[in-house]
Amino acid sequence: MPLSTVAGLRRAMPQLRLYDAYGLSETHSPATILLDAESERKPGSIGRPVPCCDVRIVDPDGSDLPTGLDRIKDVVIRGGYKVYSVELEYLLVSYPRIEQAAVFGVPDKIAYEAVACYITRPQQAKQ
Numbered sequence: 003m004p005l006s007t008v009a010g011l012r013r014a015m016p017q018l019r020l021y022d023a024y025g026l027s028e029t030h031s032p033a034t035i036l037l038d039a040e041s042e043r044k045p046g047s048i049g050r051p052v053p054c055c056d057v058r059i060v061d062p063d064g065s066d067l068p069t070g071l072d073r074i075k076d077v078v079i080r081g082g083y084k085v086y087s088v089e090l091e092y093l094l095v096s097y098p099r100i101e102q103a104a105v106f107g108v109p110d111k112i113a114y115e116a117v118a119c120y121i122t123r124p125q126q127a128k129q
Contacts, residue, residue: 005045006096024048033057046088078107078115085117099123 011018020041023032034057036049051057059067061074078085087105094103102122107115 005092006098008041008045022047022049031055046091073106075107078105078117080107080110080115080117081113090117090119094119094121 008020011020019038021038022036022041024034025032031054032052033055034049034051036044036047040047040049059069059071061067073087076087078087085105085107090105091103094100094105100121101124103119104121105117105119108118110116
């Protein structure tokens with residue numbers, strides 16, 4: 003759920019408790035759950051694995067990585083300037099026509115990296 007939507011729900015209904023679950027419909031069970039109490043500490047996280055689920059974090063070659071890694075790289079270096087991916091993602095999802103955003107660097111011959119992003123629009127905006 004976009005962080006802007008979560009913030010709006012918390013303002014409108016302060017008693018509300020949100021739990022973010024991630025899984026596959028064919029498994030009939032979530033793989034990870036982010037508890038409401040943990041959501042402010044790590045916004046955008048998919049949570050912790052449930053006890054009956056094995057989870058691996060791998061690099062592009064399929065080799066295991068240590069737990070706690072959220073992306074390969076958090077900063078895009080653009081001509082000597084640091085662009086923090088998560089800050090730009092928060093800004094992008096605050097726009098009502100953007101549901102999700104992922105910001106990352108791509109090679110650039112002049113400025114080392116260019117800032118790129120992948121966004122999804124809300125369902126009603128896709129029609």
